[in-house]
Amino acid sequence: VTARPFVVNVAELLRRPATQKTVHLSGRSEPGQVVDTAVSAGALLEADLVLESLSDGIVVSGQVTTAWDGICRRCLEPVGGVVTASVRELYRPQEVDDEAFAFTGDQLDLEPMVREAVLLELPLAPLCRPDCAGLCPQCGANRNEHDCGHTVDTTDVRWAALGDLLEQARLDHPEN
Ligand SMILES: [Zn+2]
Numbered sequence: 001v002t003a004r005p006f007v008v009n010v011a012e013l014l015r016r017p018a019t020q021k022t023v024h025l026s027g028r029s030e031p032g033q034v035v036d037t038a039v040s041a042g043a044l045l046e047a048d049l050v051l052e053s054l055s056d057g058i059v060v061s062g063q064v065t066t067a068w069d070g071i072c073r074r075c076l077e078p079v080g081g082v083v084t085a086s087v088r089e090l091y092r093p094q095e096v097d098d099e100a101f102a103f104t105g106d107q108l109d110l111e112p113m114v115r116e117a118v119l120l121e122l123p124l125a126p127l128c129r130p131d132c133a134g135l136c137p138q139c140g141a142n143r144n145e146h147d148c149g150h151t152v153d154t155t156d157v158r159w160a161a162l163g164d165l166l167e168q169a170r171l172d173h174p175e176n
């Protein structure tokens with residue numbers, strides 16, 4: 001593990017436009033957070049990328065993966081997973097274009113781009129499982145773990161009421 005695992009030497013690519021270099025880079029994640037979801041502390045951040053030289057820059061494309069931690073938005077239990085982001089960015093020499101993705105000399109530092117890519121893909125409202133039953137609105141019990149006996153399902157109540165209204169409308173206007 002080198003000190004700057006996401007720095008790639010691109011001297012060879014810059015000398016020969018229209019050539020490619022494939023790299024697999026990995027380093028430890030630094031915590032980064034979006035609302036209640038965060039990149040797991042110390043998780044491995046991995047990038048499988050292809051660098052392709054153009055006459056005026058280098059296109060970097062591929063996939064970036066890391067682990068994340070969060071809280072289920074329904075039951076508030078800890079939840080985690082793996083996030084994969086697709087990336088495609090054009091890097092240009094600093095002296096030509098001083099945007100975010102620029103490089104100086106023959107060192108390309110992909111770390112800011114790699115970190116930003118996974119942060120953008122973090123789930124904003126994760127669920128511990130697709131059918132998580134959540135917390136009981138009456139007593140706060142975790143309904144995945146035990147049945148507190150309260151049967152409150154406002155969705156069903158509302159749909160039932162709508163069904164009654166439609167039925168009434170049909171009776172009021174039998175020609176429809
Ligand atoms: Zn849950």
Ligand SMILES: [Zn+2]
Pocket residue numbers: 136137138139140141148149150
């Ligand atoms: Zn309850």
